[in-house]
Amino acid sequence: MTEYLTNINPVAAILIHAAIPLTIILVYALVAIWGERKIAGFIQDRLGPMRVGGWHGWAQSIADLLKLIQKEDIIPTDASRFLFKFAPFMMFAASYAAFAVIPFSSAYIGSMVNIGVFYLLAVTSVLTLSVIMAGWASNNKWSLLGGMRSAAQMVSYEVPTIATVLTVILVAGSLNLMTVTEMQAGNDTLGFLPNWLIFQNPFLISAFIIFFISILAESHRVPFDLPESESELVAGYQTEYSGMRWAMFMLAEYADMLLLSLLGAVLFFGGWNSPFGDFMGGPLWGYFWFMLKGLLLVFVMMWIRWTLPRYRVDQLMHICWSILIPLSFINLVLTALWEVIF
Amino acid sequence: MMEVISKDTGKREMVINMGPQHPSTHGVLRLELVLDGEVIKEAEPNIGYLHRCFEKYAELMDDYAKVIPYTDRMDYVSAINQEHGYVIALERMLELEVPERVEYIRVIMAELQRIASHLLGIGAFGLDLGAFTPFLYCFTEREKILDIFERATGARLLYNYFAVAGLMRDVHPEFKTETSDFVKTFRPKIKELNDLLSYNSIFIKRTANIGVLPEKVAFNYGASGPVLRGSGVKWDLRKNDPYSIYDRFDFEIPVGSGELGTLGDCWDRYIVRVREMEQSLRIIEQALDGMPDEGDVMAAIPKRIRPKEGEIYTRTETPRGELGYYIISDKSASAFRVKARAPSFVHLSMLPAISKGSLIADMVAIVGSIDIVLGEVDR
Amino acid sequence: MKQPEEIFEYLKSEFGEEGLGFSTGDIGDPWILIDAALIKAISKFLRDDPEMRFNTLMCLSGVHYPKEEELGVTYHLHSTELHQTVVLKVRVPIEKPNVPSVETIWKTADWHEREAFDMVGLIFDDHPNHKRILLPDDWEGHPLRKDYVQQEFYQGVTTGA
Helix, strand or coil: CHHHHHHHCHHHHHHHHHHHHHHHHHHHHHHHHHHHHHHHHHHCCCCCCCCCCCHHHCCHHHHHHHHHHHCCCCCCCCCCHHHHHHHHHHHHHHHHHHHHHCEEECCEECCCCCCHHHHHHHHHHHHHHHHHHHHHHCCCHHHHHHHHHHHHHHHHHHHHHHHHHHHHHHHHCCCCHHHHHHCCCCCCECCCECCCHHHCCHHHHHHHHHHHHHHHHHCCCCCCCHHHCHHHHCCHHHCCCCHHHHHHHHHHHHHHHHHHHHHHHHHHCCCCCCCCCCCCCCHHHHHHHHHHHHHHHHHHHHHHHCCCCCCCHHHHHHHHHHHHHHHHHHHHHHHHHHHHHC | CCEEECCCCCCEEEEEEECCCCCCCCCCCEEEEEEECCEEEEEEEECCCCCCCHHHHHHHCCCHHHHHHHHHCCCCCCHHHHHHHHHHHHHHHHCCCCCHHHHHHHHHHHHHHHHHHHHHHHHHHHHHCCCCHHHHHHHHHHHHHHHHHHHHHCCCCCCCCEECCEECCCCCCCHHHHHHHHHHHHHHHHHHHHHHHHCCHHHHHHHCCCCCCCHHHHHHCCCCHHHHHHCCCCCCHHHHCCCCCHHHCCCCCCCCCCCCCCCCCHHHHHHHHHHHHHHHHHHHHHHHHHCCCCCCCECCCCCCCCCCCEEEEEEEEECCEEEEEEEEECCCCCCCEEEEECHHHHHHHCHHHHHCCCEHHHHHHHHHHHCCCHHHHHC | CCCHHHHHHHHHHHHCCCCEEEECCCEECCEEEECHHHHHHHHHHHHHCCCCCCCEEEEEEEEEECCCCEEEEEEEEEECCCCEEEEEEEEEECCCCEEECCCCCCCHHHHHHHHHHHHHCCEEECCCCCCCCCCCCCCCCCCCCCCCCCCCEECCEECCC
């Protein structure tokens, strides 16, 4: 499809190409926000949104979005205006850009670069920058504290994330996520399991656990939601934001959540590969399986959010630097040894 | 940004206002914090945002009984207990006998209210620490109690139900079965709460060893109720200075033991509340058994209340601690002076002492663990 | 456990008859009237003496007595160790409403004294943080005085008086 389009009109081809992840993100955000509220309601013995749109309040997020668009865009008098206005868009741009190297299906990947994982990790680092930017530019002490917490947290948790990703790359032998997915096709492990990387090496199971904890922290989810911890820092770096700009933060955050979950799906759970080998395979089913795996991880993140309390800032750092980082590196070495021996 | 240079260290510190509109200050409380990074150097509570001149109104009312609705509004989370203290003070001043049935209904109501109030305190404490779900579980149960109150008193929050030597109206006929049904269904919920929150390792990490209040300091600051018991002191006015008919019931006083941290930390104060709910259930069960089915709910008292000259200080155990009413009478129809000694007021005053050197996140935990109601602090 | 009368006798034997008085209303609690100059010494004695051990100050209230043109402080003490209770009272003239602070003896007094200053206008000497607590610092008058008239404007806003 891509080649056909490129032959007709290269610019249109690029735009259409870029529009696919954007559409997925936007639709996903609307569904996920509604879904999170329904899941929260289910966990908390209540109904959640029930009114807007009729069936189980399905249009709630759309109504919220319309409300947010109409809201006044308040900028504090003493805020650093340019940075304040720019930060939410930069944050969303960073998450969005990272989707370029995610293979949604065997037929679609934004950009087939050989350094895919490296690019993804580099681009998501910009998120940290935009959070600090928002926190500092607001000229609000709570925002500043939130921004600083976030900087410390994201920079720290990038280390175990990268270490575990490295573990997978070590086994897979490629930085291109498409290649990583393709090599997970088939159903031969122990005779019946899919050839997903998580089943290839016992140390990749522990790597996944570390990876999952780290992405919880990376995407500011409970129990590591300190940058915006509502009950301590009011709303952290988002305190002064309103209307559309705040919605951008929200969108970026949900996009980030999806991005990291999809990365997890690619690295550990075979990406767009069907769990039943060739059955229900093919490019279109690829989208389905890939999104399903990603959304399942997102669901687990939501489940955790509505169950656990929040860590304190020093405990968070302790978990990262004295537990997760050493463990992830030990794990890396053990994985390598396993690969050499077997 | 506003900054100050510390006189002692020369370090740059930040002054930050926590409140009056902050999600975790449980009302309109303003804490002036001096921060070094996130470490609290100094904390000063600023109160008065909810001051409604309770004491002045109590003097201006032309009848002692007209003050009862105002007492509701002091600690709006446990209104029945506030009324209870006040009517007991008046009954002692007037040397009135209270009918048996009234006493039993009062005790049941007061204990139900204690559970409702603790549920709110526990839930909000969890919320402060980022645990959203226990809060709603607590509210579901609290709702059931409020339903019982609504059927019996006609109101859900501010009841105006106790009267001098009686009650405003009798309870409805199904009150007994309704209440005992609630007791039965509520017991397992406490276990659920313990599984979900009390023994959650993150929760313990956030509360154990935080905001330690040693016994000596607690006495010196006049702490009472769960805050004092959290420091390991077996002190409960229902047992130590019995009022109403509390001496007839068999119940324990749960105290903190420092089992997961230091004695007198936030977790101890929290778990005392959880265990007190079980004891309240025991009292309710015994009171339901002993409650006479028939009987007046209003003693024969003069229409106009005019106590003799003198003064009295009565104290009762509310969910938050010792609530004292100091009433001076000058033989007229209205009180010469009514002073309410509110436990939250006293507990809040020790916040600077126990929060020094902790982090902002700990401050939130400490404020939650002393479970203040600002309506009572400011009166 | 000692009754208030016995505590009064005990105090007399310790501090002499000067500045001490015992009285009671028709109903309710009796109280020991103490000279303002003595309150700090007596408080310390009541807290530390092995037969007194009043380790908690339950309540501290300021009262305005318009007829006598006096202000008063009432201290309700309780000993959790010996289970005894006593009420102390101090009366001072309204022109010079100075009472020594007992903040160093019971920390409870810290905020209660500030409240008494705020509401009745008592002045507590040596209080470390002697300012209003419930009302704004620039409020006029002390509301719990019987002759209190609410100010009409506060910072340009009508107060509804």
